[in-house]
Amino acid sequence: MDLITRGSNVIMETYKRYPLVFDKGQGCVLTDINGKEYLDFVAGIAVDSLGHAHPGLLKAMQTQMEKLVHISNLYWSEPGIELAEMLTKESGLDKVFFCNSGAEACEAALKLCRVYGKLKKNKDAVEIIAMEQSFHGRTYAAITATGQKKYQENLEPLMPEIYHVPYNDIEALKAQISPNTCGIILEPIQGEGGIYPADPDYLKEVRKICDQENIVLIFDEVQTGIGRSGKLFAYQQYGVVPDVVTMAKGLGGGVPIGGIIAKDHVAEVFKPGTHASTFGGNPFVCATAKYVIETLTNPGFFDSVAEKGEYLKTQLEALKKDHPSIQEVRGMGLIVGVQVDADLAAIVAKAMDKGLLLITAGSNAIRFVPPLIISKAEIDQAVQIFSECL
Numbered sequence: 001m002d003l004i005t006r007g008s009n010v011i012m013e014t015y016k017r018y019p020l021v022f023d024k025g026q027g028c029v030l031t032d033i034n035g036k037e038y039l040d041f042v043a044g045i046a047v048d049s050l051g052h053a054h055p056g057l058l059k060a061m062q063t064q065m066e067k068l069v070h071i072s073n074l075y076w077s078e079p080g081i082e083l084a085e086m087l088t089k090e091s092g093l094d095k096v097f098f099c100n101s102g103a104e105a106c107e108a109a110l111k112l113c114r115v116y117g118k119l120k121k122n123k124d125a126v127e128i129i130a131m132e133q134s135f136h137g138r139t140y141a142a143i144t145a146t147g148q149k150k151y152q153e154n155l156e157p158l159m160p161e162i163y164h165v166p167y168n169d170i171e172a173l174k175a176q177i178s179p180n181t182c183g184i185i186l187e188p189i190q191g192e193g194g195i196y197p198a199d200p201d202y203l204k205e206v207r208k209i210c211d212q213e214n215i216v217l218i219f220d221e222v223q224t225g226i227g228r229s230g231k232l233f234a235y236q237q238y239g240v241v242p243d244v245v246t247m248a249k250g251l252g253g254g255v256p257i258g259g260i261i262a263k264d265h266v267a268e269v270f271k272p273g274t275h276a277s278t279f280g281g282n283p284f285v286c287a288t289a290k291y292v293i294e295t296l297t298n299p300g301f302f303d304s305v306a307e308k309g310e311y312l313k314t315q316l317e318a319l320k321k322d323h324p325s326i327q328e329v330r331g332m333g334l335i336v337g338v339q340v341d342a343d344l345a346a347i348v349a350k351a352m353d354k355g356l357l358l359i360t361a362g363s364n365a366i367r368f369v370p371p372l373i374i375s376k377a378e379i380d381q382a383v384q385i386f387s388e389c390l
Helices: 002-011 055-065 078-091 102-119 140-145 168-176 200-213 283-296 303-320 343-352 376-389
Strands: 022-026 031-032 037-040 095-099 125-132 162-165 181-186 218-222 243-246 258-262 324-331 335-340 359-361 364-370
Touching: 022 258, 055 283, 078 095, 078 200, 078 283, 095 102, 102 125, 102 181, 102 218, 102 243, 140 162, 162 168, 162 243, 162 343, 181 200, 200 218, 200 283, 218 324, 303 324, 303 335, 303 376, 343 359, 343 364, 343 376
Parallel strands: 125 162, 125 181, 181 218, 218 243
Antiparallel strands: 022 031, 031 037, 095 258, 243 258, 324 335, 335 364, 359 364
8 A cells, every 4th residue: 555545544634635755855855755856946835944954953953852852831941042032133022922833823913912902902902903815824713814715614603803804905904993903913925815915005004003003913924934035024124013923934944833022012911821832932943943043144144035036036027928827926035926827736736747846825826935045046947847837
């Protein structure tokens, strides 16, 4: 019995998996059990920020595993403290809560803004505004905040008092705000919705409204954060600082870790017992994430991500003259979407046959989210294969 059949017999069918079993990876290349190599422009869906089998990352993991993997959050450990110091310094925010995933990070952020609303606004301030076509995760509050009905099918009733308005539409947002609005959550670049960056003036106006109305502004940077935009967080590209930012995916370079960073005046409403996470921020994941952040914040790293991102966009734009099915190339840094008037699933499948891993975003885009260490030569290779698939 082959591995895929064995897996199908015992693993729930929550993913529509491709008929591939990967055995190992090196840099930006994955190798399947038959020895075929694939250029990886999925990176575990924007997770493998330093690629596969990065020697420095492996060393950091091994060193910490030999010392201490896990303790309860009833106690302190040095890696967690040091990682939190790095993240607050680089983000411009004040306090960190660690968990294990992006959905948990969004859950924590939504809980935080509701507690804030009740304690610092009024007892009925529980309303949260999210965006249409957004994606925030699979837990109940996160899936309710997600502005795509397909993810909510058969899960009703959803969490109450969470509303959706069109993205980049400031008048629609203003119309939804009430005295009981405690939080607004949005992605600076909508990822699963199709790679749509926010309008800079829109974000500035949202920030202004939140200040005026005492509303907690949450930026979901689970996918766009940790260097993917060309800065540690995408909001730093806009010059608009949220009250809370969520993070996960690329933070651990493949090891599960998530979290939120918040301004002091918001973070202080969380007290012992308000929220917790058994595994969140244990010494092993924090030591791993420390290495990721140390690498990303080395001089020139973010600049290289921005440069390679522009190069990728330019190369993809150049395909338009030969492929009229390409309607738009959009994104920032190394999160790029190509809107194509074609069968996206067929393009992904054909690319896979040719040794390139791609995924879709939303209903109309092919997503390019390679490891941040991708080279221009590998970008050229990916664009050539993509062109052949079109």
